[in-house]
Amino acid sequence: MTATEATMNKQTNSTNGTSKPKKAQASQGGPVWDWAAGHGPVTGALSATTGMFAVATTGTATGMPPGWALAVGAAGALGHAAAGIRLRNAGRTIAARAASWLVGAGWTTWAMTHGPLTWQALGSLAVIGVGMGTATRSTNLYEEAREEEAIAAEQQAVAAELSAERRATAEEWVARIERICGIRLRVLAVEKWAAGTGFTIDAELPGGATFDLISKRSAALSADAQLPHGCTVAAGPGIHQGRALIDVATVNVLMDERTYPADYTPLSVHTGIPWGYRSNAAEILAYLREQCALVVGPTGSGKTNMVHIILAGFARATDVLPWVIDLNAGSAGLPWVLPALTHQSAPGERPMRPGVDWLASTYEEALLMLDAALAVARHRKTAYQDLMHRNNTDLLPISPAIPQIELLIDEGAEILVSNDRRMRKLADKILEVIRIARSMGIRTVLTALGATGSVLGNLMIRREAKVRVALTGGETEGMDLSKMFPGSRGLRVEQAPYKGAGFMGTPESPAALFKTWRILPHQIREIVAATSERHPVLDAVSAVAAGDAYARRWDAGRIAWMGHPLITTIAPGTGTGTGTGSDNGRQGLNLSALHDGSSDASVVGPGSEVDRLADAFRREIDERFATAPEPEHPRGERPGLNLSALRDDDEQAPAPEDVPSAGPDWLPDAIAALADAGPTGMKPSAVADHVRRSRQAVRDALKAAAERGELVYRDNGPHSVYVHPDHA
Structure with a gap:
């Protein structure tokens, strides 16, 4: 009976369609047999029929009671029917597997009774094998089709759910844009952002409309949609001028502070x-x-x-x-x-x-x-x-x-x-x-x-x-x-x-x-x-x-200015304020021009500690970076600070062109507007409207600017204008 069970199990593996893929052929020496692999429809039917023939011949030779084979086949049919129900197999699959067990057990019992070595027994066994292979192939295809249909139905359900959500979003925004902007869109797609912070609507515009009609009403659309603060509705050009992409932010990601990404991978000016x-x-x-x-x-x-x-x-x-x-x-x-x-x-x-x-x-x-x-x-x-x-x-x-x-x-x-x-x-x-x-x-x-x-x-x-x-x-x-x-x-x-x-x-x-x-x-x-x-x-x-x-x-x-500022403080008792030589608490540059050589204030000069530190720092920089060698010719006198302490009383004051020009704070804006106006210039009244100041104040400021050479005045009676020097 053990042989009968093994035969039925082989047949079950073939009908279950759970055969394992064969191992790849060896690179040398031909195919490799995989004894742990399952069977397909052909090999499964061949294994089942040979097993049935072996049990029938062995049982006939040893005097086995024929009813045992029939009992084992009935038990196998019941077990596989129960397993098929648990696995939710189709009814035809359960029936085919149970029938395979019962037909196999019935042939074995008949062959043990009448002899398995007759042409009738052998012919019927061959017919049973072909039928098993055909039934197995048919049920496997049917089960695969059922599984694909189930997956497709699940995907369709998910898509339908998403599509319903997208359709609701599209209908909502079509109505909103029509109510606020006065145009009727045709939504082609709604794509949710990967970050989950909003979505983009791909819409077709009506004839003659542009996306600017939506951009101008961005604030009204955001308020109507009750978007959080910091979330906006932005419309941009689509794939052609008759379409628009409308970005709707629903989560304010600008509120949170994010640190610079720690991924310091190489970049290029060409890739952005x-x-x-x-x-x-x-x-x-x-x-x-x-x-x-x-x-x-x-x-x-x-x-x-x-x-x-x-x-x-x-x-x-x-x-x-x-x-x-x-x-x-x-x-x-x-x-x-x-x-x-x-x-x-x-x-x-x-x-x-x-x-x-x-x-x-x-x-x-x-x-x-x-x-x-x-x-x-x-x-x-x-x-x-x-x-x-x-x-x-x-x-x-x-x-x-x-x-x-x-x-x-x-x-x-x-x-x-x-x-x-x-x-x-x-x-x-x-x-x-x-x-x-x-x-x-x-x-x-x-x-x-x-x-x-x-x-x-x-x-x-x-x-x-x-x-x-x-x-x-x-x-x-x-x-x-x-x-x-x-x-x-x-x-x-x-x-x-x-x-x-x-x-x-x-x-x-x-x-x-x-x-x-x-x-x-x-x-x-x-x-x-x-x-x-x-x-x-x-x-x-x-x-x-x-x-x-x-x-x-x-x-x-x-x-040297990056880390070694050469600035010292005024020593106590050497303040520059009026009065006695007592310390007045003020600090500043310790200028040698302001005290005689008998003063005990520190002086930065050749051979001083600061000079030695600067030389050491210079040598370190020269070793670390590829700097050019120092010139060999002697260095002349450095130009120093233009200190009032070193000037005579009759020395001339700075040239007027060195002093920044005066004028109200709105004058640069007016000059820029005149530069934009080109050769035609602008009347004082137009400049006054631009800077939102009184005409009298504007006339006075423009007249002063013209006297300084910052503007050019073209006297033409009631049509007099001021012109920027670049266009004069």
Whole structure:
């Protein structure tokens, strides 16, 4: 009976269709038999019939009672029927398996009674085997079809549920837009954002309508939908002009503060540099190969943090060299330089390189940097003509071998509109860099304190700075978003009241809400250390053009201000106030010009302790960075401070052109408006309406400006106008 059970089990495996895949053939020696594998319809039927024949012949030879085989077959049929019901098999599958057991047991009992070695027994056994194989194949196909139908039905149910939700959303917004904007949309798709913070509606516009009709009513749509504060409805162009994409944010992701991602993987100016994330939690990239950038933000809006985010992206890039100009003590670039200057290299370790390639904190150093940038741009135009010809392009192929120079100028927009004579000189050079250096891979990132007419009045800034950021921080004064993002509708400062939040627009992405990450000094130090080996080196052609000013940018004398300020205090009893020589508590520079040689105040001179420390610091910098050797010719007298203590009483006062011009605070905005007006100029009344001041006050201020040469007055009776000197 054990043989009979084994035969029936083999048959069951074949009918269950749970056969295991055969092992792969050996690479040598032919097929490998897998004795643990199950059977298919053919091998299962063959195994069952041979087992039945073996049991019948063995039982006949040993005198086995024929009823035993029938009892075992009935038990197998009942067991597999119960198992099929538990597995929720189809009725035909359960019947086929039970019939296989009963037919096999019946043939075995008949063969043991009449003899298994007759032609009748053998023929009937062959017929039974073919029937088993056919039934097994049929039931397996049927079960597979039932399983596929069940999966498809489940998927259809899920899709129907999602489709019902999307249809409800589409109907809701179609009705809302029709009620508020007066246009009837046809929604083609509703896509939920992966972050779960909102959805996008792909809609077809009615004839003659544009997406601007929806953008203008963004605030009303947001209020009607009762969206949380900070969530907006933004409409943009679709796949063609007859379609629109409507982004609806339902979760305010701008409220929470997120730190800069700890993934410091390499970046490239060609693939974009992340500056923040949108309201759908997707990163927004700045593509700066050909574009300049403008970042505005009032005090407390997170502008300094944004500058560090920009520098972090430049530090991670393998084809960017950042140069920084910050006339406010270099505070924007110091956190990216000091980790390298204070790093103590272990034996055999390469020195850490600063996160910025050049830092200027003074007018003189900024002038050197801008002159070097202009020289590099002009020299690249001639030296790389063959390279551009081989690459069949009119843009210099930027790569780690020929890196792009990114000039980040903190509050650079204020420099461009300054009336100070020295600042005007810097402004002219900045504008020249913007104008001539695009194709040669030198671009600028300017920051400003506000989006006002005076900042955006320069045509060069408006034309070249296509990547624009307005950090609002909830500040409404000086944040004219219509000037910052002309053509964009529905942008309101109240939508981004959080520090580090605002609006960002690029040629690839329309102006919309965004927020930048938070970056702290410890993370800046981590980035400097992680990217030290990644920074490119200025190509030899450009280094030659940049000259000695670039090669010696890390000389001890030029970077001593970063960590070794040579400032001492006035000794007690040597105050400069009136009265006796008692200490008046005041402190300041200990100037040798103000005391005689008998004074005991400390004097910084040759051979002093400070001088020895400076020499040691200079030697350390020379060993760590590849600075140029000191000139061998003797150094002449240094130009010192123009101290009143050293001047005669009859010495002349500063020239009038050195003193910034006077005028009301609204005058720069009026001058910018006159520059935009072109040769036609503007009447005083029109200027008064523009700056919202009285006509008499405007006439007086414009007359004074014309006398100073800042404007030109064209006297034409009642049609007299003021014209900007550029258009006179």
